[in-house]
Amino acid sequence: MSTGVKVTIIGAGSAQFSLGLVKDLCLTESLAGSLVSFMDINPERLEMIHKLATRYAAELGADLRFERTGDRSAALQGADFVINTAYPTGHHYARAMRERTARHGYYYGGVNLGSYYELKLMLDVARDVERICPDAWLIQSGNPVFAGSTLMTRETGIKVCGLCHGHYGYQEIARVIGIPHPERVTWQAPGLNHNIWLTHFIYEGKDAYPLIDEWIETKAEEYWRTHVATRTHDIQMSRGAVHQYRLYGLFPIGDTVRRGGWWYHTDIETKKYWFGEPWGGPDTELARPLFVKNLEDQVAEMARLANDPKAKLVDALGAEKTREQQVPIIDGLVNDHEGYFQVNVPNRGALAGVPDDVVVEVPAIVNKKGIQPLRVEPLPRKIMLECILPEWLEMERDLEAFKTGDRSMLLWDVLQSHQTRSYDQGLAVFEEMLRMPGNEDLADHFRGPRIG
Amino acid sequence: MSTGVKVTIIGAGSAQFSLGLVKDLCLTESLAGSLVSFMDINPERLEMIHKLATRYAAELGADLRFERTGDRSAALQGADFVINTAYPTGHHYARAMRERTARHGYYYGGVNLGSYYELKLMLDVARDVERICPDAWLIQSGNPVFAGSTLMTRETGIKVCGLCHGHYGYQEIARVIGIPHPERVTWQAPGLNHNIWLTHFIYEGKDAYPLIDEWIETKAEEYWRTHVATRTHDIQMSRGAVHQYRLYGLFPIGDTVRRGGWWYHTDIETKKYWFGEPWGGPDTELARPLFVKNLEDQVAEMARLANDPKAKLVDALGAEKTREQQVPIIDGLVNDHEGYFQVNVPNRGALAGVPDDVVVEVPAIVNKKGIQPLRVEPLPRKIMLECILPEWLEMERDLEAFKTGDRSMLLWDVLQSHQTRSYDQGLAVFEEMLRMPGNEDLADHFRGPRIG
Numbered sequence: 001m002s003t004g005v006k007v008t009i010i011g012a013g014s015a016q017f018s019l020g021l022v023k024d025l026c027l028t029e030s031l032a033g034s035l036v037s038f039m040d041i042n043p044e045r046l047e048m049i050h051k052l053a054t055r056y057a058a059e060l061g062a063d064l065r066f067e068r069t070g071d072r073s074a075a076l077q078g079a080d081f082v083i084n085t086a087y088p089t090g091h092h093y094a095r096a097m098r099e100r101t102a103r104h105g106y107y108y109g110g111v112n113l114g115s116y117y118e119l120k121l122m123l124d125v126a127r128d129v130e131r132i133c134p135d136a137w138l139i140q141s142g143n144p145v146f147a148g149s150t151l152m153t154r155e156t157g158i159k160v161c162g163l164c165h166g167h168y169g170y171q172e173i174a175r176v177i178g179i180p181h182p183e184r185v186t187w188q189a190p191g192l193n194h195n196i197w198l199t200h201f202i203y204e205g206k207d208a209y210p211l212i213d214e215w216i217e218t219k220a221e222e223y224w225r226t227h228v229a230t231r232t233h234d235i236q237m238s239r240g241a242v243h244q245y246r247l248y249g250l251f252p253i254g255d256t257v258r259r260g261g262w263w264y265h266t267d268i269e270t271k272k273y274w275f276g277e278p279w280g281g282p283d284t285e286l287a288r289p290l291f292v293k294n295l296e297d298q299v300a301e302m303a304r305l306a307n308d309p310k311a312k313l314v315d316a317l318g319a320e321k322t323r324e325q326q327v328p329i330i331d332g333l334v335n336d337h338e339g340y341f342q343v344n345v346p347n348r349g350a351l352a353g354v355p356d357d358v359v360v361e362v363p364a365i366v367n368k369k370g371i372q373p374l375r376v377e378p379l380p381r382k383i384m385l386e387c388i389l390p391e392w393l394e395m396e397r398d399l400e401a402f403k404t405g406d407r408s409m410l411l412w413d414v415l416q417s418h419q420t421r422s423y424d425q426g427l428a429v430f431e432e433m434l435r436m437p438g439n440e441d442l443a444d445h446f447r448g449p450r451i452g
Numbered sequence: 453m454s455t456g457v458k459v460t461i462i463g464a465g466s467a468q469f470s471l472g473l474v475k476d477l478c479l480t481e482s483l484a485g486s487l488v489s490f491m492d493i494n495p496e497r498l499e500m501i502h503k504l505a506t507r508y509a510a511e512l513g514a515d516l517r518f519e520r521t522g523d524r525s526a527a528l529q530g531a532d533f534v535i536n537t538a539y540p541t542g543h544h545y546a547r548a549m550r551e552r553t554a555r556h557g558y559y560y561g562g563v564n565l566g567s568y569y570e571l572k573l574m575l576d577v578a579r580d581v582e583r584i585c586p587d588a589w590l591i592q593s594g595n596p597v598f599a600g601s602t603l604m605t606r607e608t609g610i611k612v613c614g615l616c617h618g619h620y621g622y623q624e625i626a627r628v629i630g631i632p633h634p635e636r637v638t639w640q641a642p643g644l645n646h647n648i649w650l651t652h653f654i655y656e657g658k659d660a661y662p663l664i665d666e667w668i669e670t671k672a673e674e675y676w677r678t679h680v681a682t683r684t685h686d687i688q689m690s691r692g693a694v695h696q697y698r699l700y701g702l703f704p705i706g707d708t709v710r711r712g713g714w715w716y717h718t719d720i721e722t723k724k725y726w727f728g729e730p731w732g733g734p735d736t737e738l739a740r741p742l743f744v745k746n747l748e749d750q751v752a753e754m755a756r757l758a759n760d761p762k763a764k765l766v767d768a769l770g771a772e773k774t775r776e777q778q779v780p781i782i783d784g785l786v787n788d789h790e791g792y793f794q795v796n797v798p799n800r801g802a803l804a805g806v807p808d809d810v811v812v813e814v815p816a817i818v819n820k821k822g823i824q825p826l827r828v829e830p831l832p833r834k835i836m837l838e839c840i841l842p843e844w845l846e847m848e849r850d851l852e853a854f855k856t857g858d859r860s861m862l863l864w865d866v867l868q869s870h871q872t873r874s875y876d877q878g879l880a881v882f883e884e885m886l887r888m889p890g891n892e893d894l895a896d897h898f899r900g901p902r903i904g
Contacts, residue, residue: 246860261867261875263872263874263875263878266873390845404834412838418870422722449698
């Protein structure tokens with residue numbers, strides 16, 4: 001017996017992501033009868049995803065209905081789940097910002113103005129949810145998950161769960177060190193989003209950290225000398241990841257590896273040293289154009305499929321569930337099909353040493369009762385003091401700046417960049433970023449004290 | 453009617469400071485009959501201060517007794533108050549460290565290895581107090597007051613109160629902006645030691661902040677253009693202080709001004725811009741030698757006086773109370789002569805947003821009941837997020853490194869320096885500092901994971 005629900009996807013034009021959700025919904029029989037509402041401000045993309053979804057479901061004979069709208073309020077009417085994947089600024093904006101900051105001597109970004117547009121959109125969506133479908137779960141699937149989910153849960157009374165892929169890095173570790181059945185690994189990696197640490201790594205009932213240590217001792221050097229990444233994000237076993245492991249005693253997982261100290265990120269040669277060939281990780285001038293091109297190629301392929309009525313979508317897209325958590329979590333909440341997930345929810349005691357109203361990334365049991373985070377063991381104090389709490393403070397500053405519109409807090413953040421060499425340089429790049437076309441709303445919002 | 457107590461001074465060879473205490477004791481009749489125990493590991497200095505104190509008290513006819521010893525346990529026997537002013541490393545050590553780091557491209561220090569020797573001595577003294585005179589008040593009068601007082605109160609059960617002069621900066625503000633009677637100012641400046649902010653500044657019953665604003669608007673530029681400091685620490689009204697005031701909305705007081713963002717401290721020209729002529733504040737290659745020479749001149753003068761039995765000490769040293777708080781606090785605790793002081797004590801709710809077991813600098817009423825901090829109003833959230841909490845974390849990292857002996861935490865701190873340009877530079881200066889003669893014990897203590 002199945003239970004139809006209404007799932008609204010905000011930013012549904014992100015075709016690859018939306019189609020993944022559609023696949024998972026089609027392949028989850030217990031959610032048959034559901035209605036998927038695609039919402040996006042881009043009508044072409046919206047039409048494309050609607051066509052593809054309708055045809056894909058039809059090919060599989062799945063009992064799903066689809067609607068599309070550019071009106072967010074309409075999309076939210078009667079929603080049981082709201083999946084927000086919208087990203088208001090996009091790759092072109094990010095590139096333009098990097099080009100500007102480069103003129104002031106910054107390597108690959110190095111400074112930014114925070115996430116004003118993303119936070120504003122998230123808060124607008126959350127407030128709409130609170131007004132229109134207050135019992136819905138909002139599943140935040142676009143960045144910044146950490147700051148955004150914290151903001152939304154503080155400013156509204158709705159239920160928010162942030163999701164990210166980063167934690168799958170544990171599987172990459174298992175695969176690279178040669179564990180025969182990575183799917184049999186038991187693991188735990190709590191922290192903050194993009195800042196999670198492998199506290200448990202168990203294979204066939206035994207601690208598997210010694211296998212990591214053995215790999216580092218006997219195989220890592222050769223791996224670093226010879227490994228050539230085929231994905232820009234393939235850095236889970238990089239020298240930089242192992243260096244962080246040596247510093248902290250726990251392995252950093254997923255996007256955690258991309259961050260770490262500024263010294264991993266000073267220039268392209270340094271990044272290649274820490275994060276490998278050929279791109280030095282995903283956040284470089286070599287990797288990013290490729291990553292964006294891949295996304296664009298995917299969109300072009302979607303468009304081609306949408307415009308080719310004879311194309312068989314099941315052949316093109318496959319008929320296997322993705323590894324995304326959104327639909328299984330919905331299935332758990334609606335149908336009590338219990339599962340174990342990695343979620344971002346308000347802490348309230350799950351991770352010791354982090355305030356209750358801060359969103360943490362922790363494992364959770366999801367079933368009809370809800371999303372129930374596990375109260376994990378405390379992280380080592382060193383990780384708390386050097387990784388978790390400094391980032392907590394950074395997030396609090398971001399939210400405080402966002403809420404107060406205090407311009408000098410943005411400048412302060414620019415000055416904190418390890419790449420800023422003088423006050424004048426920081427002030428100059430700051431003013432130039434504020435003047436950039438596309439930042440008018442931001443400059444208008446942040447009026448606070450202007451410090452010369 | 454007077455009550456004699458035993459006051460032990462650890463590091464009593466700091467002659468200027470010890471003589472100040474002796475003066476205040478001589479001039480506080482209600483403490484007549486007290487015994488002052490001078491303790492130092494330098495016998496020449498110890499003899500000198502003992503001679504001077506004895507003669508000074510005799511000249512004034514004060515009823516005080518003095519003893520001297522190089523044995524800390526003996527000095528602590530029966531002590532009611534222990535004033536710790538010892539500074540185990542000294543100016544020569546600091547200069548040698550600066551010379552080493554300069555070879556690696558650092559301007560005026562820029563990196564250091566924390567306060568191992570100071571913290572170790574403080575903790576040793578606190579443990580001795582706990583063992584020998586557990587009811588005594590330990591008055592911590594040497595740096596680092598913030599980390600050291602927090603460490604001692606966490607690791608022992610004794611009563612600790614840290615003291616500092618920085619808060620007198622409010623008088624300097626009043627004087628410079630032309631308040632006719634600076635002594636009539638009512639003020640409050642809570643925070644952490646060397647990180648305090650003027651929340652109240654009231655003259656003749658009215659908020660006097662507008663007088664500061666008026667001075668900034670009409671007189672500051674000329675002051676900055678023409679003012680030439682006569683003391684290396686004369687920076688309370690500097691451009692850097694006013695810049696911090698503009699950023700935060702509250703005036704930074706005393707040593708707070710010396711700190712602030714890294715951008716005030718990149719080189720001598722920058723420091724002169726922010727902190728004025730001729731030295732660019734106290735922490736420069738121009739100011740420090742002069743400051744040290746002044747101290748040495750004072751010691752030489754003390755030695756001359758001590759060796760000249762005909763010198764009249766009251767003429768040479770004066771017979772007015774200093775503005776130090778140690779003796780008035782003792783008088784308040786012993787004789788219920790109530791007073792209002794600026795103290796560093798465990799927070800326990802006095803300053804919102806700071807954990808209870810962290811030592812904060814707050815006003816306190818001192819009388820026979822004890823040292824009773826005022827629960828002050830919360831500091832602005834921006835100051836908490838950009839000034840107070842980051843420094844709290846830094847202090848917690850210092851203490852964690854100290855307690856665990858984790859070498860990589862010291863390296864991490866070196867890497868955090870805004871002057872460090874690359875991992876290799878940070879590692880090289882770190883290793884060289886560890887190898888420096890005088891750092892053998894430190895290198896031995898910090899064994900933790902060695903990260904290459």
